[in-house]
Amino acid sequence: MDGNGRKMSKSLGNVISPQKIIDKYGADILRLWVVGSDYTDDVRISEEILKGEIDTYRKIRNTLRFLLGNLNDFSKKEIVPYEDLPGLEKYILNKLFKLDSIVRKSYNEYDFHNVYKQVRNFCINDLSAFYFDVRKDILYCDSVDSKRRRSARVTLDNIFRFISTWLAPILCFTMEEVWSSRYSEKVESIHLEDFSKAPEAWGSNLETEKWERIKDVRKVVTGAIELERKAKKIGSSLEVSPIVYLDKENYLACSDVDMEDICITSGITIINGDPPSDSFYLEEINGVGVLIKLAEGEKCERCWKILKEVVRPKSICYRCAEVVS
Structure with a gap:
């Protein structure tokens, strides 16, 4: 037809x-x-x-x-x-x-x-x-x-x-x-x-539920970052180092994972506790609240992360300095 x-x-x-x-x-x-x-x-x-x-x-x-x-x-x-x-x-x-x-x-x-x-x-x-x-x-x-x-x-x-x-x-x-x-x-x-x-x-693999929780946390963080991007406060997710408030189950899932890598940010702070009233959240995901904080430091010219360890004139982070050397 x-x-x-x-x-x-x-x-x-x-x-x-x-x-x-x-x-x-x-x-x-x-x-x-x-x-x-x-x-x-x-x-x-x-x-x-x-x-x-x-x-x-x-x-x-x-x-x-x-x-x-x-x-x-x-x-x-x-x-x-x-x-x-x-x-x-x-x-x-x-x-x-x-x-x-x-x-x-x-x-x-x-x-x-x-x-x-x-x-x-x-x-x-x-x-x-x-x-x-x-x-x-x-x-x-x-x-x-x-x-x-x-x-x-x-x-x-x-x-x-x-x-x-x-x-x-x-x-x-x-x-x-x-x-x-x-x-x-x-x-x-x-x-x-x-x-x-x-x-x-x-x-x-017995950690499937753990990674589904991690993906949910990432979804909330990404949503908070997207709001900042739409408001033209940032251009890239690497410009932020968010504070993420998690309930016990989500905190345990994320505690041994490099969440800055998962969320593609320059840094991240994970806190087990109730989020502030002004934090970003998604109604369909319980136990996750996010406050966006700008990353501190200089931008690595190789990986583009903003880190305190980046020192001029080289303008690259420790990891990148080791790789290029």
């Missing part, structure tokens, strides 16, 4: 040719529209609907671009054992483990729409909007052999292998391009690869 729910017919002039879609947008956009459609109901297609699929395709492609860019020259020498990974990496791998089970089940049941929906949400919400955002600083600014950076890279490598093979039956041309871009002539076509098997250890 067309976008208005009318049956396509030549007399109405509302027929959209699949070949024209392929010629204009490429075959993968047409394939994405097919899996993105709920075939249990009337299936509609229009330029507006296709624009939505193009936007989704762009977001997935940006996820893949980030993975490729940050896995350049990755080797097995960088691998960090699972038990030595930071909590955030274990949390993401646990997400990957659960998603692997869903994807396999959905493919076995020919539920391609669910494969598309689940992988799309993982790419957009869990990776681009959260994990990638949090780990950019470590990936870009830590030394190449730091354990934190190697932990992030080995996690990205796992994510790349799973997502690439999951999406290959759907975005067959794009994933062939992505696969060959990373491995060049060293491996055969991605369409000859089997799905990777997620290790059982990834499914035994």
Whole structure:
């Protein structure tokens, strides 16, 4: 049917040719529209609907671009054992483990729409909007052999292998391009690869609830920062060092985590107690209040954090000074 729910017919002039879609947008956009459609109901297609699929395709492609860019020259020498990974990496791998089970089940049941929906949400919400955002600083600014950076890279490598093979039956041309871009002539076509098997250890992470709480705290902090940004009081989240008031459960979840990294701020103060009346909060998240305080010090010209340790004329923080030396 067309976008208005009318049956396509030549007399109405509302027929959209699949070949024209392929010629204009490429075959993968047409394939994405097919899996993105709920075939249990009337299936509609229009330029507006296709624009939505193009936007989704762009977001997935940006996820893949980030993975490729940050896995350049990755080797097995960088691998960090699972038990030595930071909590955030274990949390993401646990997400990957659960998603692997869903994807396999959905493919076995020919539920391609669910494969598309689940992988799309993982790419957009869990990776681009959260994990990638949090780990950019470590990936870009830590030394190449730091354990934190190697932990992030080995996690990205796992994510790349799973997502690439999951999406290959759907975005067959794009994933062939992505696969060959990373491995060049060293491996055969991605369409000859089997799905990777997620290790059982990834499914035994007992800190899932903890990280869901941490994400909630981050959401409140981000909301408070966004208000300051809209008021043109700040330009970047790195210009602030917020004070975060937490109830007991949220405080215990955040107490052993580098929350300034999670919230992408130059510093952060975590307090177990009731927030002041003028603190920022979100009604749907209990036990979290935030006061925004400007970060003190000078701006590091390499990582852009504002820290007291940054001293002119070098204008870089201790970490960056050690890396560049």
